[in-house]
Amino acid sequence: MMALVSAALLALYAATLADLAALSIGSRYYSHVPLVPLFSAWVAWTGRRHLPPVGWDLRPAGGALLAAALPILAFGTWLDSLTVRVLSLPLAVGAGIVLALGIPGLRRLAFPVAFLALMAPLPTAALARVSLVMQDLATTVTHGVLTALAIPVARDGLSLHLEAVTLDITEECNGLRFLFTMAVVGTAVAWALRGRAGHRVLIVGLALVSAVVANLLRVAGTALLADLAGADAVTGLPHLVWGKAVYAVLFVAFTLAALTLRRPTPPLPRPTPTSTAR
Secondary structure, eight states, rough: OOOHHHHHHHTTTTTHHHHHHHHHOTTTTTTTTHHHHHHHHHHHHHHHHGGGOOOOOOOHHHHHHHHHHHHHHHHHHHOHHHHHHHHHHHHHHHHHHHHHHHHHHHHHHHHHHHHHHGGOOOOOHHHHHHHHHHHHHHHHHHHHHHTTTTTOOOOTEEEEOSSEEEEEEOOOGGGGHHHHHHHHHHHHHHHHOOOOOHHHHHHHHHHHHHHHHHHHHHHHHHHHHHHHHHHHHSSHHHHHHHHHHHHHHHHHHHHHHHHHHSSSSOOOOOOOOOOOOO
């Protein structure tokens, strides 16, 4: 029964998984996608001792999840939307888990199943809009930094004209690759640290903010390098080293902050009872 259900789900999602693999290889935004199912599998494996015994049964809840997943998959196929097709995958996996382990098993595996939704790419139109927002933000912040430092600069849309060079804040400068990666990393870290719900949300938010700040520092720093060293600093080794260094520093800062948030507050010492002399 287990092999039959697994084979059926694999056949249904073969095209979706193939398209997702091709996207992770061909797009610079989604190279992190293979890490998502690997982490989900690791989480499920480490918690296997707490799972109920396998007992295949046609449970209504499993059928309901499958009945929800398949129309979404069909709708995504009709729309030619990889996003919609991938978002139906956690429902289908959840259905298989319910059929094998029942509702208690799904409760135990709720996080790794839901985590699979992070494989879904943004729709192309949404990605383009978000990219423009991030480019405009980077341009605005960089222009403000240069102006505050009394460096002559003129802005024209997404271009910054310095004395030595013109910087075009292109799609390469949107920082979305690091942002998407940090969304996955932040969610994984929030789960791994097992703090309170509010702390977990804060950790994910901190990961996203760290990614945005890192890109703003990267672009603004590149502009400063260009003003000091000319056009070679924009495309050469200094630009590459600066960008990697900024991302590394912000990643380490995020990790330390997340660990600090997780650190339990030491309990207040209890007053020691005093004996009354008689």
